[in-house]
Amino acid sequence: MGKQRFWVKRLIGSLLLLVIGLGLLAPPALALTEEQKFVAEVWRIVDRAYVDDTFNHQNWWLIRQKLLKNPMGNREQAYSAVQQMLASLDDPFTRLLQPDQYRSLQTNTSGELTGVGLQIALDPETKKLRVIAPIAGSPAERAGIQPADTILKIDGVVTEGLSLDEAADRMRGPIGSSVRLTIGREGESVTDLEVKRDRIALNPVLADLRLQSRAETDKPAKIGYIRLSQFNANAAAEVAHSIDRLERQGAEAYILDLRNNPGGLLQAGIEIARLWLNEGTIVYTVNRQGVMGSFEATGDALTRDPLVVLVNQGTASASEILAGALKDNGRATILGEKTFGKGLIQSLFDLSDGSGLAVTVARYETPAHHDINKLGITPDVSLTLDPIRIDQIATQADRQYQAAVNLLTADSMVAAGDT
Template sequence: MQKRAFWFALVPVMLMVLGWLGWTPPALALTEEQRLVSEVWRVVNRAYIDETFNGENWWKVRQQALRSPLRTREDAYEAIEEMLAKLDDPFTRLLRPDRYRNLQVNTAGELTGVGLQIAIDADTKQLKAIAPIAGAPADLAGIQPGDVILAIDGVSTESLTLDEAAGRMRGPVGTEVTLQVERFDGGAIEDIALVRDRIALHPVMADLRTVENSPNTQIGYIRLTQFSANAAEEMAEAIASLENEGADAFVLDLRNNPGGLLQAGIEVARLWLNDSTIVYTVNRQSILGSFDAGHEALTDAPLVVLVNPGTASASEILAGALQDNGRAKLVGERTFGKGLIQSLFDLSDDSGLAVTVAKYETPNHKDINKLGIMPDFVVKQNPIQRNEVGTESDRPYQTAVELLTESGVMAKAG
């Protein structure tokens, strides 16, 4: 009798353990919508960086989500978003099929919309501009990093997720969208009408400059606007071309570069670094991984990197690697401070799931999340027009040129 009681008591314990692993008894067949919710739960359970799940009982969260009435796919999406919201992590999010396709197109090299990278501020929960894409409608209209987006076509952004806001800004070429913007530098609120356009992502712009007061010095100016899939290839072409034209030194402009693909950032760093650690990654078990550069740098010419509050994510990985390895000096203002890494997971209904899976540290083990990287030379950006970026009117750029032309300030990297 005692044995029967023991096994009877053990059965619910075993079911609890199996349930925690994501197993569901065959008798309790799930609907298609419930399976999608459960699929998302399992991905987060396995991969999310915080094994406490923001202090939530993650198994209980799953049970609550599955008890919701899930009659339609939209019901399932809403249950998933409610489940993910408990993590209090705006970067871990559901990407509905159309938005997931848009994201894949974006990183591949082309999109339609206003060309504005956005994020939800971790402290204020406001929707903020990280950086406009160079030459895109948002850039031409003068939207700046740090500007708060209060409304999109009259819809308050307080009630919108990051992807919902991005989706409202996208749309067919030639259509109009109005953003209500609160300026970061003075608090002025204005409505800005933008006409959506096709945005070809050629992330690298480069040219050779002769220094006016040092005619024997040729500087290669490279502006990198985003880490899309073709960023490393275009960067390699720019470095090789400028060196062939006689570049003695380089200015790499990462201002308003919001990041992009982690792997693209690693590949770009390898073009500048020899035999160095580029970045460390730290997962939920606090296990360190790293990405390293071999002996394949394309140039050892002196280098200065320009950064500002719009320099984020993969841009900060690159800037931190170049700074910590002594390969370059950083000029400008403190960077944005996004030190988290997301992975994208395909879901069974063609939607996607972005999950924060790790954080990164610079080669000197600096955790920059919410802190940013402080440049070696702090130079506040002076008010300039868009066409004055990288010219003598651009104070941080001029500081970079002065560093490169002052004798002994910048030695070649070995």
Template sequence: MVNRLGDRWRRMGAFLALICTLMATGLIWSSPALALTAEQKLFNEAWRIVSQAYVDESFNGQDWWSVRQKALSQPLPDRPSTYTAIQKMLASLDDPFTRFLPPSQYRSLQTSTSGELTGVGLQISIDPATGILQIIAPIEGSPAAAAGLQPGDLILAIDQVPTQSLSLDEAAEKMRGPAGTVVTLNVARGSGDAAAQNLELTRSRIEINPVVAELRPQEDGHRLGYIRLTQFNGVATEEMAQALQKLERQGADRYVLDLRNNPGGLLQAGVDIAELWMEPGVVVYTVDRKGLLGSFNTTHQPLTKDPLVVLVNQGTASASEILAGALQDTGRAQLVGDRTFGKGSIQSLFDLSDGAGLAVTIAHYETPAHHNINKVGIEPDRTVSLRTPLGINEIASNADSQYQAAIGVLTDLEMVATGV
């Protein structure tokens, strides 16, 4: 009797141990009550995207599974609560470029990269030291350009809402809106020492034509092709190719490519535009979460092999730095201006099932010479700083010392090539 009872308890203990093991490994559920609600499923969807795609497998040194469990143990009664939980989760990564985009902001971002938008026409960034919104550049022909806003100006408030309380996407969303409506910006010039002023801007539809090109005959008989690229959107590659082909037909024999205040955009556009200038080879290396190297390469001959100088400054960022770094490292061009911004990470956009989206850092990149420029930037071959910001009509003029220096570098290159 004692032996039979002991065997029964041993069998029962083994069965309970098996159940506990299955529960711990997630092979069975402990209770039907663990089924996820619709809000929890949306949070879990965002969590899974980051889990599978984010570049840092340590997730900023935290237990990523515990982040999920803690969030799902809290009530998520409605969609705003879910969005807040997703934003809190992403904030724990301490990565300003990995961010949540509600449906309206996600649509706006997709629209801006497609080539047109409705708003005031500003390219903006947030100063990481102060959290204040800063103008990278106004879009030519936009309400912002007509109002005289300049690179480096600070936007302190939008419709009386302090910008330090807004994310970059929230600020951009507040400045967009139907054509004909008015938005009030509280703006301080430069460092912010001057008194801020309120400017009322009337929103309009802005077609983003990212390429400005012009043939400029020089006094020494050369024919300079000047090209300014303002961003890498969905039409940038085609417009760059058309501009370059036209300048070649017009007899251009040297080029200045102006990437100043170009905040970047689509990675593939940067690679495709590099192919218009470079011999076949590596444009950029990517380093994923496993530390494995990938690369984007050019495979075709360039549209021109004429001498090239590239203008850069602190507003040259992301895809602009990929292009500038590739042209510099391969010896295709010399860089003139100021050190670039230093954004060496690559983001990808992911759809959520309710129309929202995530921008997630999926890799870091290195230039062809394996320079990691993140938070460092690219040092130009010739450093030339502007004493005061340029107005729109002063860019690439006699008043533009960086542009004049670029022409000087081209002249020096010609002298070396001819042995003078």
């Protein structure tokens, strides 16, 4: 028995020595450089949050391993590696925002920016740089740039192959400086425009009371006109203030103008929908697991007066959430053109070096479960609009606006409020 214990101890000891020996012979694990750690940080966020768990039908872990084998001597090379990794997802909305770009985006959503004032996107089919909409009152709008225009060159540099952020960088610059944009427009020849950069105030709401004649009575209809140009941090409070003021002025019906509104903060769109809806679902969100969440009205609507919403090709993202909620709940008549069709939701993540990461984390559906991504929202009343000047918006020269007025007056919707 003692001999057995002796040989067992010798065997265990030999095995331990073998394991230790193998450990000494094995090469030590290589420590990641700071640049590689940064790439791994981005990879990890996308791995956990991205809406498509197939990662565009590719081996996401293998992509990480291949990238980390490449030498990266500085942060610019790390940024390049990250951009290469994200490009493999074929999703222009999931992107790296370098520190200056990230600060610019945060400024944009907070209420002020400098530049030409364009909201842009990469067309998912043509991969060309497309204008969603110029910001109201911006240098781009004053220069005549329109939704659905294509930006072919920036200061002579061809935009095909540029990322959204690279294109935006080329359009930024000191206040008072100019940038030359080569614009393509369907049915027209290519045009070069000199656009002078400026500080752009982002008060997103213009609102006033309009007196409109109606057939049923000599008493004019009091219509509140609200134009919302962007869903930034100020938007919900400004719309609420406008509705409250117009209600006190005796508004009997409303026109909500979302034309050329490229969207912005999802939460702002939800809060503004709650200003018009007492009950009902505002939007459904669907994550990578197919789990559906929803945002609901809270019974805090500020008015039940009749409402017409104006939309066009530049109506996108949070604007489409709002229009879809009001349409599917029967709260408003949607009038104009089919909207842009952006039904994806991004979250922003802070990165360790001050940059940011925008990741598509979910898609949304309207209350009637319509997926509008790349499809848009079809209006209840379809009506195209020939180009008009900025100062003609919401005037008699604006056919869509006049059609909204006619709906609110000829159909006796306003008169119902007099009883």
